[in-house]
Amino acid sequence: MKMTFAEKLLARKAGRPSAVAGEIVEIRPDVALTHDNTAAIYQTFKKIGVSRVFDPGMHAVTLDHAAPAPTTEHAQNHKEVRAFVQEQGIRDFFEVGRGICHQVLVEEGLSLPGEFMVGADSHTPHAGLMGCFAVGVGRTEMAAVWATGQIWIRVPESLRITVNGRLQPGVTAKDLALRVIGELGADGGDYMSVEWHGEGVLGLPLHERAVLPNMMAEMGCKNSYIPPDDTVFKYLEGRARRAYEPVHPDPGARYAVSHDVDAVSVEPMVAKPHTVDNVVPLSEVEGTKIDQAFLGTCTNGRSEDIAIAAEVVRGHRVAVRFIVIPASSEEYLKALRAGHVLALIEAGAIFESPGCGPCMGNHLGVPAPGEVTISSANRNFRGRMGTRESDIYLASPAVVAASAVAGRIVHPREILARAKGA
């Protein structure tokens, strides 16, 4: 029978010849991801009554959500995570400063084609960038995975998004993701495995592709997937932790929904407060006054995003606080060596250490009540950045950087056209 990516991968992991959407299979995850929530999960784990995790080699633990610790309580939490990691002999532990879990697991060769990852984080589908089946779960669920090394999974229906043609210069994967979320709605991918196909996706470099599965969490997806190709395999040379076997869907597989996008028609998009599917073309919100710009997160905090921002601001001064947080130490170093950090700091930007930063309101640049932020992140829910009385607009790195220079939401071409030093 013809199978989707989800059906084929889950059948393989379950040791069956086939699987059909709606069935439930039990499998052993290749990777179990937790972060600052590791200590809380450990408390639930202890209720099960075992003292040792099933397989320390399955675990990947990062400290990223509030790191470095902003308060004594956060520091205590980190301390308990370190104690757990040491007690259980977990090798893949990534300390404060290494970066955001989803980015770090890609860099560390732990997000692999044809593998199955379970993560106690809603943006776990990010790893679908590498052709990994990656799904977010709750804390109780993760505690059980730690104890048994197994998880049951309902084989999801699949949504096939085909992006025909190429994005125009200056239009990014962020704009594409926002456009699709705006078209399909916040439940447009609910429970589904969202597959991305077409030259408009496979023609993108990895850092751009990453935005797509990352943001499918905002459509309610179970996982998201980009077919791994030579771009992925080349990236993994020298990184992959183990041999992997990619999974590709069968031609003729049955999809619950198919959605086509004409890449040429995609323009810069912005998600207005307070939902991610409240999407409009950039032109509709141009001129909106902002108090702060934030470039970072697992969605858009890579060195290429920082490079775009540097190109936009070079020769200008920012008009509002412009907070830049690289997604990982590796991305930070790449941006440093290329001179992008220097260009941004010369323009007045502020750099913070790799991590999630103010994305969910923990620290390093939360807004005051009444303030407006333009952000490269993936969520703009009311209260997301700490106070329910602030507005968050989501946009691409170029729009964020240009808006930082203008003090209002602008198209990047407006800043790029300005005389330097003006």
Next chain:
Amino acid sequence: MDTVIRGRVWKYGDNVNTDVIFPGKYTYTVRDRADMGQHALEDLDPSFAAEVRPGDVIVAGRNWGCGSSREQAVVCLKMKGVGAIVAKSVSRIYYRNCINEALPALTSADAAEALQRGDEVEIDLARGEIRSARGVFTFPPLPEAVLGIVEAGGLIEFTRRRLGLGG
């Protein structure tokens, strides 16, 4: 837990979110599981909490339980004795929370369409059947492992038993 559920239908529409199933304002003030039942469907159907009987079944449209992942939105129904949820679709996190809390969440578009408020239904979890005067509807039967979670009373207890730690 019995693998055959008998009760009456409470019918609702599409995209019912967890805020109306269990209001967010109680998430940090109502901490006792038994108390959560008093607020079940408070902002959706004020008659529900007082009139629901053990074994009754929620029948809903698309995307039941969307929005916040709060597990209280499952616990409050369980505390009122709801036997199962039958929907065209159940939001992903809500679905798993249901299983982990031992509240069967079943997907059957035909049953969700046909069944009406007040109908008497019998759900056979092992056979994968929903029986009513309006017909017999099927759903993919839960495999033994998942049925076992429901029978054990939730994932933590199931895991304890599975590992031979009592129960």
